[in-house]
Amino acid sequence: MNETAFVYDGTLEGLLTAIFRAYSKRIEPTDIVLAENLQPRLGQEVIEIETKVEEAVRVQKGICNHCGPIVFEAVRNTSLSDDPAIGNIIFQFIRYAIEKNRPHNCSGCPQKMECGGVCTRTRSRSALNEITHPKVAPFVAANRAVYNERHRIMQFLRFEHLEGDLWFAKCNPKASVVPLVMDWFSARFNTQAFMIFDEVHHIAGIYEGKKWYLVKTESITLPEKAQDEAVMNLAWKRFYKTISIESRYNPELRRQFMPKRFWKNITEMHEEVKVADKALKQVNQSLDPSTSRCALRSG
Numbered sequence: 001m002n003e004t005a006f007v008y009d010g011t012l013e014g015l016l017t018a019i020f021r022a023y024s025k026r027i028e029p030t031d032i033v034l035a036e037n038l039q040p041r042l043g044q045e046v047i048e049i050e051t052k053v054e055e056a057v058r059v060q061k062g063i064c065n066h067c068g069p070i071v072f073e074a075v076r077n078t079s080l081s082d083d084p085a086i087g088n089i090i091f092q093f094i095r096y097a098i099e100k101n102r103p104h105n106c107s108g109c110p111q112k113m114e115c116g117g118v119c120t121r122t123r124s125r126s127a128l129n130e131i132t133h134p135k136v137a138p139f140v141a142a143n144r145a146v147y148n149e150r151h152r153i154m155q156f157l158r159f160e161h162l163e164g165d166l167w168f169a170k171c172n173p174k175a176s177v178v179p180l181v182m183d184w185f186s187a188r189f190n191t192q193a194f195m196i197f198d199e200v201h202h203i204a205g206i207y208e209g210k211k212w213y214l215v216k217t218e219s220i221t222l223p224e225k226a227q228d229e230a231v232m233n234l235a236w237k238r239f240y241k242t243i244s245i246e247s248r249y250n251p252e253l254r255r256q257f258m259p260k261r262f263w264k265n266i267t268e269m270h271e272e273v274k275v276a277d278k279a280l281k282q283v284n285q286s287l288d289p290s291t292s293r294c295a296l297r298s299g
Contacts, residue, residue, distance in 0.1 A: 003044040005031040008087065009051055012079045016056035018049040019091055023059075032087030063094060066101045067127065074128060078143040080176045086142060093139035097127035150177040154184060156258065158267045159194065160233070161226040167194040168222060170265045176201040182212045195220075233267055240268035 006021065006029045008014035018032050029047075031038065040046055063072040075090055083089065130136045152173070159167040167189070171178070178198045182205045185194065189207060196205040197220055204215045263269040 003030045003041055005029060005033065005038060005040060005044050005046045006049050006087070007033060007035050007038055007046060008049045010034050011051060012076055013053055013056040014049060014051040015079055015087055015090065016059040017051050018087065019094060020052075020055040020059050021047075021049060022091065029091070030088075032091050033084060034087075037084040059094075062098065067097045071097055071126060071128060074139075074143055077146055077180060078139060080180070081142045081146050082175050083142055083145075085138075089138045089142055092135045093127070096133065096135040100127050146175045146177060146180075149173045149175045150180045152259070152262070153177055153181055156262045156266055157181075157185075157196065158265060160267075161229045163223040163226055165193065165226075166223065167192065168197070169194070170197050170199055172199045172261060172265065174200075176203060178203050178205040179214060181205075182207065182214075186212050237268050237271075 004027055006018040008018045015032065018029075021027070022029055022032075030041070030044065035048075038046065060072060063075060075094065078090060079086065127133075127136055128140065131140050153171050157169045157171055159169045162168050176198065178196055178201075181196070185196070186207045191209045193209050194207050198204070202216060202218050204217055204220060206213055206215060258266070258269075
């Protein structure tokens with residue numbers, strides 16, 4: 001049997017469409033990936049999956065009917081992972097979860113219908129609880145990684161005030177978690193408009209004061225900063241410096257709890273970034289043969 005790779009567009013609907021095709025065509029693809037993550041094997045057939053919402057909805061209903069809405073919610077959130085193999089991970093998990101809860105025939109049961117209607121085989125147990133199963137463990141790990149990234153964004157997102165009374169923040173997460181934080185921030189901003197831009201996945205979450213929506217964009221044009229932004233920026237840095245305890249300064253512990261990849265978008269860390277960039281530049285210059293004192297001179 002030839003190996004098959006399904007290529008989808010990176011959306012949840014595209015992934016569910018690919019899973020629908022796998023069931024309808026009775027094919028078990030060896031890969032369900034984005035085009036940029038595909039590395040075709042020798043002799044592998046590559047099939048591009050066109051996203052069809054009606055087919056994706058059928059898979060959604062199937063998961064909810066067999067496994068419950070909680071499992072589908074986990075599938076939806078896990079699909080936001082940046083793991084190149086996330087399509088395969090979700091497909092294998094869904095297959096196992098549905099098969100685990102598939103209706104069965106009790107005619108051959110050794111209890112001979114003496115269970116009193118409390119059959120342990122029909123008792124619905126979520127596949128999410130079987131964290132040691134080889135088809136569940138990778139899914140649970142990816143799901144946990146997405147939620148950890150969501151938690152970091154909720155911690156380290158810093159907004160700045162722009163003209164037009166708009167609050168804006170940038171982030172660079174390892175998973176496309178902006179859809180998972182919009183409800184949380186809109187509940188706290190209440191009627192205040194704001195925007196969150198994901199620099200990595202090129203997604204902007206926009207809240208207009210009543211409802212929020214997502215926009216796919218490569219770049220954005222922003223208004224100028226509000227007049228009070230410089231004062232607020234300085235006040236926040238001063239507050240951060242005031243509450244710090246110099247005798248307990250531990251840079252390694254700080255990098256553990258506040259990954260350095262977030263620093264460029266964190267207000268209180270801008271000075272740290274400038275110092276680190278300057279030190280790195282000096283190191284690079286010292287290693288550059290053209291500027292090193294030990295460099296050999298021709299002639």
